[in-house]
Ligand SMILES: [Zn+2]
């Protein structure tokens with residue numbers, strides 16, 4: 279049987295990729311239009327006072343989206359013979375709603391934990407930040423389509439984490455479609471730049487809305503989790519708390535310029551410099 283005659287090939291690599299790209303575009307398209315048009319009526323729901331750069335950067339972000347997604351698809355197709363052996367359930371039986379919901383809850387917890395440490399690692403190591411993660415942080419005032427503006431290495435690693443748990447647990451392919459759809463909704467909403475009151479994602483327990491990740495882009499440090507804020511609370515990396523430290527570092531710069539004596543903020547500044555995390559981009 280050739281690859282193209284294998285129904286499992288069409289159900290996993292092909293359909294999962296189409297679901298991923300389609301759901302992202304359906305969510306990010308209108309949200310990007312919102313950032314582009316910036317209607318005065320919805321400004322009270324905009325997170326930052328700065329205007330979004332959507333008008334200038336849509337073509338570039340669209341190229342990142344297309345290039346990264348095609349690369350991801352090519353890799354999954356390349357690895358398909360191996361992934362197939364790992365036991366993804368591509369049978370015709372449909373999983374129950376309860377099975378899908380339980381699987382998604384488990385994947386959210388596991389994926390967020392792994393993403394937190396990967397993301398924190400990108401910030402902790404100057405080489406990783408400069409060479410890879412910096413591409414995503416060119417977006418200081420997020421807007422939806424820019425969620426996929428990433429270095430290809432970061433995009434592949436993020437995608438691999440997303441698929442790791444369903445593949446390891448032998449999830450049914452319908453569950454995988456729901457999972458990748460959810461991740462893309464989360465990515466588009468988390469970068470939308472708006473907290474809209476009628477957003478159905480706010481019904482998901484623990485979800486903090488776009489404000490959580492938006493603050494990471496604005497302040498550059500803290501809020502490393504993708505979805506669950508408990509991780510940043512647990513490990514002391516909340517953006518609000520780190521923002522205060524960055525404020526101390528800025529005070530240290532000011533005192534150096536004005537010739538004032540050394541303050542506790544100097545130590546913060548040296549620590550920030552040593553980790554490659556100069557305070558910047560505060561809203
Ligand atoms: Zn980051």
Ligand SMILES: [Zn+2]
Nearest residue numbers: 414469491495
């Ligand atoms: Zn982001």
